[in-house]
Amino acid sequence: MSLTMGTPKPFALWRHLNKLRWLSLSIVFAMLVALPFIHVYQTYTAAHAYDLLAPAEKQLYDVMETLTAAFTDDPAEDLDAIKGNTWSGSFFGLQLSDPLAVAGQMAAGLKLYAPFLLTALIPVLFTLVLGRFFCGWICPATFLYELNTNVSTWLARLGFKVGNRRFDLRLKYAVLGVGLLLSAATGSVLMAAIYPPAIVGRELYYAIALGGFGAGAAFFVGTLLFDTLVARRGFCRYLCPGGALYSLLGRYRLLRIRRIVENCNDCAKCNAVCEFGLDPLRDHFGQECNNCTACIAVCPTQAMTFVLRPTDFPKQGPGHLGKQYRRAHPDQGAH
Amino acid sequence: MQRRSALQRLIRGAALLAAASLPYGVARLLAPEARAQNHNREHNREHKRNHIRPPGALKDDAAFVAACIGCGLCGEVCPPRCIRFHDRDGGGKVNTPFINPEDKGCTLCNKCMAVCPTEALIETPLDEIDMGIAQIDRAACYPWVDRGICGACVSVCPLGERAIGFEMWNQYRPIIKDGCVGCGLCVEVCPEPSLPIWIVDRAEGTVARHTV
Numbered sequence: 001m002s003l004t005m006g007t008p009k010p011f012a013l014w015r016h017l018n019k020l021r022w023l024s025l026s027i028v029f030a031m032l033v034a035l036p037f038i039h040v041y042q043t044y045t046a047a048h049a050y051d052l053l054a055p056a057e058k059q060l061y062d063v064m065e066t067l068t069a070a071f072t073d074d075p076a077e078d079l080d081a082i083k084g085n086t087w088s089g090s091f092f093g094l095q096l097s098d099p100l101a102v103a104g105q106m107a108a109g110l111k112l113y114a115p116f117l118l119t120a121l122i123p124v125l126f127t128l129v130l131g132r133f134f135c136g137w138i139c140p141a142t143f144l145y146e147l148n149t150n151v152s153t154w155l156a157r158l159g160f161k162v163g164n165r166r167f168d169l170r171l172k173y174a175v176l177g178v179g180l181l182l183s184a185a186t187g188s189v190l191m192a193a194i195y196p197p198a199i200v201g202r203e204l205y206y207a208i209a210l211g212g213f214g215a216g217a218a219f220f221v222g223t224l225l226f227d228t229l230v231a232r233r234g235f236c237r238y239l240c241p242g243g244a245l246y247s248l249l250g251r252y253r254l255l256r257i258r259r260i261v262e263n264c265n266d267c268a269k270c271n272a273v274c275e276f277g278l279d280p281l282r283d284h285f286g287q288e289c290n291n292c293t294a295c296i297a298v299c300p301t302q303a304m305t306f307v308l309r310p311t312d313f314p315k316q317g318p319g320h321l322g323k324q325y326r327r328a329h330p331d332q333g334a335h
Numbered sequence: 336m337q338r339r340s341a342l343q344r345l346i347r348g349a350a351l352l353a354a355a356s357l358p359y360g361v362a363r364l365l366a367p368e369a370r371a372q373n374h375n376r377e378h379n380r381e382h383k384r385n386h387i388r389p390p391g392a393l394k395d396d397a398a399f400v401a402a403c404i405g406c407g408l409c410g411e412v413c414p415p416r417c418i419r420f421h422d423r424d425g426g427g428k429v430n431t432p433f434i435n436p437e438d439k440g441c442t443l444c445n446k447c448m449a450v451c452p453t454e455a456l457i458e459t460p461l462d463e464i465d466m467g468i469a470q471i472d473r474a475a476c477y478p479w480v481d482r483g484i485c486g487a488c489v490s491v492c493p494l495g496e497r498a499i500g501f502e503m504w505n506q507y508r509p510i511i512k513d514g515c516v517g518c519g520l521c522v523e524v525c526p527e528p529s530l531p532i533w534i535v536d537r538a539e540g541t542v543a544r545h546t547v
Contacts, residue, residue, distance in 0.1 A: 039411050046414035080412055080446070088406035088452045095452050101404040105453055109401040116453045167354075174355035182359060187397055188427035192405040194358040202407050202430065206420070210410075214422045215429065219361060239358060 007262035010296065010305030018297035021136060025143040028086065032140050032201050036208035037064060038079050046076040085201025086140060087192065088119070095119040098134075098198070099127070099249065100242040104191040107183040124249060131250030135236060135243055136275075136292030140204075141196030144224070145233055149275060152228045163230040166277070169237065169288060172244035179241045195242050196220060196235065233275050237288070251287040252310045257295065259283055263303035264319025270295035270304060280304065283315050386433040387466050387519065387534060389418055390441060391448040391459040402455035405430030409447035409456060417441050417519075434466070436519025436534050441466070443493055443518050461494075467517030467534040469499070471509060475531035478507040485509075488521035488532055 041064035044053060053061060064075075072078035083090050088097040097119040106112060126133065135142060156162040179191045192198050199216035206214045223235040236243050259270075259280060270280040273294045278285055280295045296304040301321060307313065318324040326332070389409055393399040409432050410418040417439035421428045434441050448458045469488075473479040478486070484507045492499045497514030499521065501507065509532075517534045525532050 035411065040416075043414055043416045076414060080450075083411050083450065084406055084408045088404060088408060090408065090450055090452075097404070097406075097452055101406070105402065105404050109398070113402070113454050119452050168351065171351060171355055174351050175358065178352065178356045178359065182356075186427050187401040188429075188431075189401070189404045190359060190427075193429055194361075198405070202405065202420075205407050205411060206422075209416065210419065214420070219358075222361065239355075 008260055008305070009263075010260070010302055014293065014296050014306060015299075015302075016297070017293040021292060024137050025140075025146075028138055029140050029143045031082070032085055032204045033208070035083065035085075036205045038068070039083075039205075040209050041065070041068070042076050042079055085198070085205070086134075086138060087195070087198035087201055094122075096122060098195075098242060099124050100191055100195060100245050101189070101198075103180060103245060104183050104189040107180040108187050108189045110184060127246055127249040127253075129254050130291055131253035131255065132243065132246040132288070132290035133250075134246055134290075135240075136290035139197045140200040141220070141223075142236070144200065144220075145196075145227060145236060146275060148224050148227055149232060152232065155228070162228060163232075163234075165231045165234075167231065167234075167238045171238045172240055173248070175239050176241040176244040191241050194219060196223060196240065197242065232277065237276055246290075247287045253287075253291075254308050254310060255291060256307055256309055256312065257285060257289065257291060257293070258305055258307040258309075258313045259316065259319075260303045260305055261316040261318075262320045263301045264321060265301050265303075266319045266322030266324060267300060269298045269300065273298045283313055285312055385435045385437050386421075387436065387517065389432050389434055389447050389456055390443060390445075390464045390466055390516070390518070391451075391456045392466075393455060393457070394465070399455055400428050400431055402453045403431045404453055404455075406452065407432075408450045408452065412446040412450045414444055414446065415439055415442050418447060434519060436522035437530060438523070440520035440523040441518040442520065443516070461516070462514075464516040464518075465537055466519070468515045468537045469511045469517060469519075469521055469532055470535045471511060472531040472533075475527065475529050476509065477527060477531075478505070478509065479531075485526065487524045487526060491520045491524045493518065493520060 037060065041061060044050070044057065044061050050058065050061065068075055068079065080090075081092050086098060088095070088101055090096075097116065099120045102117055102120040105116065123134065152162045179194075183190050192202075193216065199220050203213050203217045203220065206212060207217075223239075226234050231238065257280065264281075266281065268281050271278075274280060275292065275294065276288050276290065278289055296306075303319065318328075320326075320332075388396070388399060393402060405420075407420065407430070410416070410420060417434050417436075418432045418441075419435060419438070421431050421433060432447075443461060443464065445458070448456045451457075471479070471488075476485075477483045486501075486507065486509065489499050489501065489509050494514055494516065496512075498512055499515065500510055500512060502510050517537070519534050521532050522530060522534060
């Protein structure tokens with residue numbers, strides 16, 4: 001009897017979703033870099049004074065004109081189609097906001113403002129189905145944090161000490177609670193100052209269009225150092241208030257990753273690759289999993305797949321291709 | 336035994352709370368509020384405002400700060416790029432928008448009001464925009480002290496006749512009228528370095544006296 005005959009195989013394209021995710025992260029980040037340049041170009045066109053521009057400004061104008069001439073005749077108006085960042089932005093007339101922005105603003109003003117509430121509706125609905133997908137697929141800070149993880153790995157290989165401490169995962173819910181309480185107490189949306197995606201979007205805009213980084217850049221560098229020296233992806237896992245909100249919203253998400261125990265050989269590559277330090281090998285994903293699909297991509301025996309369930313799959317024990325299972329079930333034999 | 340574990344849990348909870356509020360401490364440290372207040376007081380004393388909220392902003396500044404999420408959209412759609420953001424001097428106001436008319440005035444294009452996702456900037460008809468009102472220091476403005484002919488402020492005003500004009504008996508001396516909404520373009524173009532024209536709160540303006 002062959003074990004691999006009747007076992008389910010994951011859909012082949014899911015192994016490549018991790019590349020798609022990197023593409024998505026890169027596109028979001030590239031947009032955040034491109035939008036300030038587009039904005040600067042728009043101000044130059046609106047001023048109708050090409051001759052008065054400095055040589056460097058003329059160069060920027062020319063480059064942007066070549067890039068956008070094919071799409072628009074009126075840059076000052078048409079290039080407004082996509083504006084803003086992941087904290088709040090407008091996308092072809094559709095206003096989208098981070099649920100944390102809405103929560104923070106509601107706490108700061110102590111009232112509901114329906115039009116703004118509605119801008120977070122689409123992200124919230126997606127989160128209810130896909131869980132913390134924002135953290136893995138869109139967040140511009142994730143792009144930098146994951147690159148930083150790679151740098152830390154190289155540093156560790158070169159013999160530097162890289163921190164991988166573990167803290168209580170519930171710390172971030174306390175950050176969210178304290179943040180909302182402080183917002184209500186001070187009457188300003190404090191979360192915007194410590195929420196990495198908001199900081200990255202804003203600081204890129206400040207640096208490119210307004211001529212210099214703001215205070216948030218220092219904080220963001222601090223979080224990078226925290227990730228490198230104290231805990232891998234530590235800010236996202238233990239401190240990020242937005243991650244906490246997404247985790248809570250995505251607690252009963254429908255789309256989950258599941259281990260196919262028949263295909264698993266207990267190699268634990270999934271645990272090693274998991275940015276959030278979860279335990280896919282023992283079927284522990286929880287509300288922290290952001291469906292980033294890194295474990296699906298890395299699995300050498302195709303034992304990871306998606307499943308539609310509101311709760312995690314119950315613990316399935318050791319993988320059937322692993323030594324531990326085969327020692328316990330010698331009668332089933334190797335295929 | 337039970338009491339001890341309860342105590343431990345209490346201590347652990349307190350430590351959790353302290354660790355959780357650490358980022359806020361760092362954020363507040365990076366944005367000290369004390370300096371910002373002194374800064375503002377100094378400007379209030381002179382009745383000179385160089386941190387004007389964008390057009391259509393909520394009148395009550397505390398309500399504005401509560402409503403603003405610091406997304407930067409208003410600045411990103413602003414054609415003359417006059418909207419700037421409070422940075423380290425902001426305290427609780429950090430990342431909220433302002434216009435410094437000495438630097439660049441607002442052209443009243445309405446884009447920022449249209450794009451604001453929250454109720455911080457409300458779409459307001461041109462006549463009802465109230466960012467302040469321009470005021471001319473008649474002891475420093477060149478035409479007013481008979482040092483020359485200028486008229487830069489009058490020629491740049493987007494509202495024209497209802498906001499600014501010339502005095503009846505001396506057609507070189509600019510006067511502010513009630514229709515002024517405080518966009519600050521006149522402050523931007525004023526060639527006199529001491530800026531004899533600036534934006535003040537409407538309540539502090541002395542339009543009545545100056546137009547007589």
